[in-house]
Amino acid sequence: MQDSGLQILFQGSNLLRLFGGLGVTLALSLVSVALSIVLGVPLGIVMTLKNPVTRTLTRVYLEIIRIMPQLVLLFLVYFGLAKAFQIHLSGEVSAVIVFVLWGTAEMGDLVRGALISIPRHQFESGAALGMTNLMIYRLVIIPQTLRRLLPLAINLTTRMIKTTSLVVLIGVVEMLKVGQQIIDANRYASPSGAFWIYGVVFFLYFIVCYPVSKVARKLESHWQA
Amino acid sequence: MKEISELLAISHLNKSYDGNVVLIDLSLVVHKGEVVVLIGPSGCGKSTLLRCMNGLEPIQSGEIRLDGVPITDGKTRWSLIRQKIGMVFQSYDLFYHLTVLENLLLGPLHVQGRKRQEVTAAAEKLLERVGLLDKRNAYPRQLSGGQKQRVAIIRALMMEPELMLFDEVTAALDPEMVREVLDVILELARGGMTMVIVTHEMQFARAIADRIVFIDGGEIVESGAPDGFFTSPKTERAQRFLNIFKFEEIKQEEKKEVLL
Amino acid sequence: MDWAFITKYAQMYLTAAGLTLRLAALGTLLSILLGLACSLILYYRLPVLRQLVSGYIELSRNTPLLVQLFFLYFGLPKLGLVLSAENCAIIGLTFLGGSYMAEAFRSGLSSVEPGQIEAGQSIGLRRGQIIRLIVLPQALSVSIPALCANTIFLIKETSVFSAVALADLMFVAKDLIGLYYKTDEALLLLVSAYLIILLPVSALAAWLERRLRYAGFGASNPLSGQ
Numbered sequence: 001m002q003d004s005g006l007q008i009l010f011q012g013s014n015l016l017r018l019f020g021g022l023g024v025t026l027a028l029s030l031v032s033v034a035l036s037i038v039l040g041v042p043l044g045i046v047m048t049l050k051n052p053v054t055r056t057l058t059r060v061y062l063e064i065i066r067i068m069p070q071l072v073l074l075f076l077v078y079f080g081l082a083k084a085f086q087i088h089l090s091g092e093v094s095a096v097i098v099f100v101l102w103g104t105a106e107m108g109d110l111v112r113g114a115l116i117s118i119p120r121h122q123f124e125s126g127a128a129l130g131m132t133n134l135m136i137y138r139l140v141i142i143p144q145t146l147r148r149l150l151p152l153a154i155n156l157t158t159r160m161i162k163t164t165s166l167v168v169l170i171g172v173v174e175m176l177k178v179g180q181q182i183i184d185a186n187r188y189a190s191p192s193g194a195f196w197i198y199g200v201v202f203f204l205y206f207i208v209c210y211p212v213s214k215v216a217r218k219l220e221s222h223w224q225a
Numbered sequence: 226m227k228e229i230s231e232l233l234a235i236s237h238l239n240k241s242y243d244g245n246v247v248l249i250d251l252s253l254v255v256h257k258g259e260v261v262v263l264i265g266p267s268g269c270g271k272s273t274l275l276r277c278m279n280g281l282e283p284i285q286s287g288e289i290r291l292d293g294v295p296i297t298d299g300k301t302r303w304s305l306i307r308q309k310i311g312m313v314f315q316s317y318d319l320f321y322h323l324t325v326l327e328n329l330l331l332g333p334l335h336v337q338g339r340k341r342q343e344v345t346a347a348a349e350k351l352l353e354r355v356g357l358l359d360k361r362n363a364y365p366r367q368l369s370g371g372q373k374q375r376v377a378i379i380r381a382l383m384m385e386p387e388l389m390l391f392d393e394v395t396a397a398l399d400p401e402m403v404r405e406v407l408d409v410i411l412e413l414a415r416g417g418m419t420m421v422i423v424t425h426e427m428q429f430a431r432a433i434a435d436r437i438v439f440i441d442g443g444e445i446v447e448s449g450a451p452d453g454f455f456t457s458p459k460t461e462r463a464q465r466f467l468n469i470f471k472f473e474e475i476k477q478e479e480k481k482e483v484l485l
Numbered sequence: 486m487d488w489a490f491i492t493k494y495a496q497m498y499l500t501a502a503g504l505t506l507r508l509a510a511l512g513t514l515l516s517i518l519l520g521l522a523c524s525l526i527l528y529y530r531l532p533v534l535r536q537l538v539s540g541y542i543e544l545s546r547n548t549p550l551l552v553q554l555f556f557l558y559f560g561l562p563k564l565g566l567v568l569s570a571e572n573c574a575i576i577g578l579t580f581l582g583g584s585y586m587a588e589a590f591r592s593g594l595s596s597v598e599p600g601q602i603e604a605g606q607s608i609g610l611r612r613g614q615i616i617r618l619i620v621l622p623q624a625l626s627v628s629i630p631a632l633c634a635n636t637i638f639l640i641k642e643t644s645v646f647s648a649v650a651l652a653d654l655m656f657v658a659k660d661l662i663g664l665y666y667k668t669d670e671a672l673l674l675l676v677s678a679y680l681i682i683l684l685p686v687s688a689l690a691a692w693l694e695r696r697l698r699y700a701g702f703g704a705s706n707p708l709s710g711q
Contacts, residue, residue, distance in 0.1 A: 069644035083668040165549040192563035209547035308609040318604035332608035
């Protein structure tokens, strides 16, 4: 049994197909992350404004996105929007929409948190040295904000990569789906294929996410001072 | 007038930390009812010596005996010994999550298994002695530094120790509060408690000590009666150390000479 | 909006919600126990176990729950180890949750000042007593906000259980959409069900956090002379 199971990995282009699925996963995550950063940074700045209207609106947006399980959001977009607007959205597009909405909210909150965590007297010290506001932002505030932000942003990326596994449930052909297809195709040839295939998928997620989270932690401790 | 029985006997103590030698062949005897004050420059090892006495620091060689019984031979149950040796720290370290009274009761109830009523009565009596009875249900964060330290002292006393160790207990306090804490310690001494005190407060040391032990570089350099030590120290290192506490007035004539 | 449909099928959602909550509660409880054990192992630096726990935490935090479930439910049977869907769900949730809870406990444990432990030692408390009476109470108050956040996180993660054929909320919703095409109604019920579960838990967590912040022991820096 051991033999016929392991072999499934090396047959034909199975491994290659799995990597293809990994590629889809990564593409979805990275596109979503990129868009989330682009939209999230301005959102974060808006979130720090003292205007009560913007405060409430952004707060509500954040809370709604956060409280719903991501899978529910995927269902809402994939099934709900399609019905509501009579358009057919592919699983991939639905996924990107949901992830960008989620990622932007999270990113905005991170940016807001990073901005308000800079102590008041950093501004004041800069001013006492005779710096203009612009200089203070450029030389003091922004570098410090980035240092607090980057590890958390990388952490968000890891979370996003893991969450893309959900899109298999709305029909996107990513790693898990490819795995399923391989297993089904080889049902008789390799009865224990499922163990190896899903094992490999598990492993692939790990070797993608682990280095990334390690880098984030290194950065965080490196910049702790 | 004082008994001459040895309460704590330290012989040939050697201690290193991370490869650095901190205490060198140190021997010291503390008699019952005696107040020994350890003084010396920063880093000389006096606090470390204190912490060795109740096992918070391990030693490399040498022996400590309490009441004639060795306590550093590796077979010691330190939790039992520490009931007999009380310690008060510079950072008070009251238990944040408990009220003052609960702080005082924790040891007697859980370690000594005494009855709650008896222990509460004893605690309240001690609180009254230091003037803090009305704070018995307060949390440490609501007390001033001096108040916290006084509670820390009676928390140690609640265990009815034979020996009390004080590790620079006023170093972290504002000057106004130092006095109220030192008064408590003075009263303890008058009551006959055996104590080893590490302090920077020279006048206090002079007033309370039966014996001054001057430590420098991990060794006992000089020891003797306080008056003798402070007025005419015998060793050069002791003289240099005590000079740190004297300030010369800047005389007008001297200044003019320098400028010219 | 077909309200008749909604009232007819609300019952199904209720049952499904019950399943979700039951599994989430069990998974959370086991996660907390596992997390506590792991954090204590790391805190006391027990040899061998320490490396195992570190490895487990890395593995669990870098892989999605869905993949873990697929592996448990579809993969393990090939080795002869067949677990029911429910057991897979609970094991998967615990495997995932344990590492998050361990991190929450870890930050609580590391927030206890060494001086507190020494003070406990100096009045003669034994190691077990020190953990029970001093370290854990202080550590818990720091950990509780994170523990609550993790609980909410785990409740949300249960949404993948439909993938292993458990009749949870997502399963019911998908079923109804597929069978009756009543997408709006099915989705409305779905969102409402999750809101009804998650909003109170969220509010409870926020309240708990506020309570703890006021009770905060306010350990002021003793060296500031306060």
